[in-house]
Amino acid sequence: MTKLKVVITRQLSADAQKLLDDVTDLHVVQWPSEKPCDRSWLLEHAKGASGILVMLTDKCDEEVIATAGPQLKVVASFSVGTDHVDRPALKSRNIRLGYTPTSLTDAVADLTVMLVLMAQRRGGEAMRAVIDGKWPQMPWHPFLLTGPQIRGCTVGFLGFGRIAQATLKRLVPFGIKRAIYLTSKPGKIVKEADGFGVPTESIGSIEELATDSDVVIVGCPLTEQTKYIVNAEFLARMKKTAVLINIARGPVVDTDALTSALDQGQIFGAGLDVIENEPNIQADHALLKQPRCVLLPHIGSAAIETREEMAIESVKNLLAGLNGEAMVNEYEL
Ligand code: DGY
Structure with missing residues (x-):
């Protein structure tokens, strides 16, 4: 066979x-390094694949999907964001998409709180x-490196999915x-019986x-x-004392506009x-010259346990897609 x-x-x-290797009837082709895989490698090996497991750094676009061929059944992404995947191209071919939204919620919410405090308190x-x-x-x-206190703040969420709600609870x-x-999906807000413990309104x-x-x-999410x-x-429009936090995707925020807002003191600080254009950020990037900007290299979900769980979930999604079974988390295309 x-x-x-x-x-x-x-x-x-x-x-x-191990979960992957235990499935003996698969021909596994795997990029051998911890570094992002070369696009040319992906295009070369995608040919004839029934399943592809990608990271958020791999563009899984029309070219990759078409190159794979008509037998492609599933793409499993090791991420909650899916903007690197051409979802319409998958939908039109009935290819399923798995992703890992639940396993990373806590890790990203923790990091969001860290960024809020870093930005406000000038960490x-x-x-x-x-x-x-x-x-x-x-x-x-008395006034050395003072910044606004979080107590008494109004916190505004652009997007109110799992991570935002978990952040609010924290x-x-x-x-x-x-x-x-x-939010673009007001119907998806699941309020607990006692609410969030603070007045919360759309x-x-x-x-x-x-x-x-x-x-x-x-x-x-990043969309058009x-x-x-x-x-x-x-x-x-933001208050001079307000901070902006971005844990979503870079292009949701206009970097030049943010740099000049910080430069002119239009807002207090930013935590990103x-x-x-990450990761191509050089040390002379204009935003890095802004003392009130904290920039991290996309480590939102980088808790050891979370990354292990994401890996397992991605493999489970891949196998479920191949076998026509229910995924841990399937993206509704
Ligand atoms: C993801 O998985 O899409 C997030 O960017 C993790 O931080």
Whole structure:
């Protein structure tokens, strides 16, 4: 019997690898390194694949899907975001898409809280001063590196899915006053019987969200509609004391507009886990010159347990797709 071919674009954790290797009737073609796989390698090996397991750094576009051929049954993405996958191309061919939204919710929500506190309390700027040997020139004084407090804040969520809701739950014990959100899927908000423990309301417009929030958390998927949704106009409406957090995808925020908003003191600070054109960010990038901007290299889900769970879930989704079974999480195309 001919073995079904599957292509895996990265090395996996031991448990996930075992799950895959235990399936003996598969011909597994796997990128041999921890680094992102070459596009030319993916195109070469996709040919004839029935399943492809990709990372968010692999563009799974029309070219890859067409190159794979008509036997392709499933694409499993090791991520919650699926903007790197051509979803219409999958839908038109009845190819299923698996993703890992549930396993990373807590890890990303934890990191979001960290970014909020870093941005408000100037964590990046303070660390940089110490590392640069500037502490002796800036001894303690009452106003040294002060920033807004989280207690009493209105937190605005652009996108209110699992991660945003888990973030809100973490922020409530800090004493925030109110949460507001804008979502394209209002029907999907599952409120617990006792609510979130703080007044939480869907807001009418993006303008209101920008104006009313002390903390704006961007957690929406990247789509044609959300690209640059945070632009110069949005930033100009924000309070001077407010911070912007982006844990979604870089292009949701217009980087030039953010750089100039920080430069001109239009907003207090920013905490970013993602940025346009990542990872090609050089040390002389304009945003890195902004002391009130904390930029992390897309580590939202980088908790050890989470990454292991994501790997296992991706393999399970891949196998379920091959076998016509229910996935752990299937993207509704
Ligand atoms: C994902 O998996 O899409 C996220 O970017 C993780 O942080």
